[in-house]
Amino acid sequence: MRTSVSNMTLMAQLLNKWVWEELVEAMVLPINGSTKSTIDPEELFRKIFGDAGFKSEAFSDFAESQFGFGASQEIIVNLKFTEAARGVNKDINLNVVDTCPKCQGSRCELGTKAVKCTYCNGTGMETFSRGPFVMRSTCRHCHGTRMLIKFPCLECEGKGQSVQRKKVTVPVPAGVEDGQTVRMSVGSNEVFITFKVESSKYFRRDGPDVHTDCAISVSQALLGGTVRIQGLYEDHTLQIVPCTSSHSTIRLSRKGMKRVSQHGYGDHYVHIKIQVPKSLSDKQKALISAYAELEEDTPGQIHGVAFDRDDGTNNSGSDKKIHEANRESDFKEETKWTFFDSLSEAFAKNKTNFLIGFLSSVIIGFLVLTNDPADRSGIQRYMESETGNKNSIAEPQNLVDAIKEALKDKKSIEAGVTEDDLKEPKRSKG
Numbered sequence: 001m002r003t004s005v006s007n008m009t010l011m012a013q014l015l016n017k018w019v020w021e022e023l024v025e026a027m028v029l030p031i032n033g034s035t036k037s038t039i040d041p042e043e044l045f046r047k048i049f050g051d052a053g054f055k056s057e058a059f060s061d062f063a064e065s066q067f068g069f070g071a072s073q074e075i076i077v078n079l080k081f082t083e084a085a086r087g088v089n090k091d092i093n094l095n096v097v098d099t100c101p102k103c104q105g106s107r108c109e110l111g112t113k114a115v116k117c118t119y120c121n122g123t124g125m126e127t128f129s130r131g132p133f134v135m136r137s138t139c140r141h142c143h144g145t146r147m148l149i150k151f152p153c154l155e156c157e158g159k160g161q162s163v164q165r166k167k168v169t170v171p172v173p174a175g176v177e178d179g180q181t182v183r184m185s186v187g188s189n190e191v192f193i194t195f196k197v198e199s200s201k202y203f204r205r206d207g208p209d210v211h212t213d214c215a216i217s218v219s220q221a222l223l224g225g226t227v228r229i230q231g232l233y234e235d236h237t238l239q240i241v242p243c244t245s246s247h248s249t250i251r252l253s254r255k256g257m258k259r260v261s262q263h264g265y266g267d268h269y270v271h272i273k274i275q276v277p278k279s280l281s282d283k284q285k286a287l288i289s290a291y292a293e294l295e296e297d298t299p300g301q302i303h304g305v306a307f308d309r310d311d312g313t314n315n316s317g318s319d320k321k322i323h324e325a326n327r328e329s330d331f332k333e334e335t336k337w338t339f340f341d342s343l344s345e346a347f348a349k350n351k352t353n354f355l356i357g358f359l360s361s362v363i364i365g366f367l368v369l370t371n372d373p374a375d376r377s378g379i380q381r382y383m384e385s386e387t388g389n390k391n392s393i394a395e396p397q398n399l400v401d402a403i404k405e406a407l408k409d410k411k412s413i414e415a416g417v418t419e420d421d422l423k424e425p426k427r428s429k430g
Contacts, residue, residue: 074181074192077170081200085210085232085257087174091167096189098164100156107160109151117142175208175258202230208266210256215275216240231255231268238270248272299323 077090099105108114116122120139124146127136138144152158168186170193178197183190204211214229224242228235231252238250249269256266280288292302300323347354369377 074194075170076194076196077172078196078198079172079176080198081203081205082232083172084176084178084195084197085174085203087176087258088172090170090172092170093165093167094186094191095163096166096168096186097161098166098187100153100160100162101164102155103153103160105160107153107156107158108149109153112149112151114145114147114149117146117148119148120146122146173260175260177260180260203232205257208257208259209269210266211269211271213273214238214250214270215273216244217275218277221245221272221274229270232257236268240272244272246272246274299325 075092075094077092079088079090083090100107103110106113117124117139119141120126124139124142124144125136126139126141127134129135139146142148149158153160156162166186170184172195173182176195176197179194181192181194184193185191202212210232212229214227216225216227219225220227220240221244222242224244225240227238227240229238230236232255236252236255249271252268252270254265255268258265277284289304292298292305295302369379370383372380375381
């Protein structure tokens, strides 16, 4: 046992020495152009480790092609803003690993077929020795398939699969955001698709909400009217109310972007902007001047108007020369606390306890008032008067009942007198 161990150690040392010498010889740098390496590093690698299972073709199951070295892993799809909002089907070209179109996966040239591997005798494993070592690895010729292909397919290099360029339709979900990545299965491959949404000059996105600007004229702002704007899915007609100020916002509910991970849609916010004409005709200038004469509380002066109706700008002092609409107001509105405010606040915070306390207070107050010996509230006298009224109403009712009973007795007596009883007095008279 010790002899075998020592022999193995000696062989390992000799092997290391030989490897080192070969490496030094292969890596000698040229000096003054006289020294030159004559050993190929790839050949050196094969000398040291052999060819078993180390060929580059054994590491891949498909052949390279003119389209690339492998299947696509990530694809970038460019979208317009409206396409991202509404959703669209985009056709893209990408590399996929698929069955060889020439040999249809048989890995052989047309007219030939695979035979049993004669090198490994159909076992798929090859045994070879390096000195005292015996190694067993995958067959170098059939690569473990147990079948030998003498005439491999030139298209796929005898692998049955190759990199191909295919046209794939990508369904873009509505409401997708810029930079969002989705995973899509293309055959046996998985491709990550990243969407790049182009920015719009008209729409501004804020999550699922969309913001746009709408320009109206001065007459529309003062008198009101309608205006037509573009939406994500359709055009909209907005109603402009009279005396609309600039930068007012109109909300169009559920007219925004579709929520990708949730249900529903966002909102479309329209910001009103008053568009002032760059020049005025003589008639327009005369009408505006007439309006300026009638305008009240103007913050400052108007060119062409003789007087200033803003009293604050006529007074001295730097603060009083600025209109109150154009400066910070010093007035602070004081809120007064009331009993009803406290009740409403208590009811909003805890409705159950508020109702229980309110009913308990009403019942206790009623009991205290009804049991007051002095009857300071007068509720006991009120209850006694109500009771007397009920008794006075009951007496006439009893009298009516007695009259009805007497009438019933009278009718029963009259019904008991027969016709013979009425004839007997007449006979006695005769």
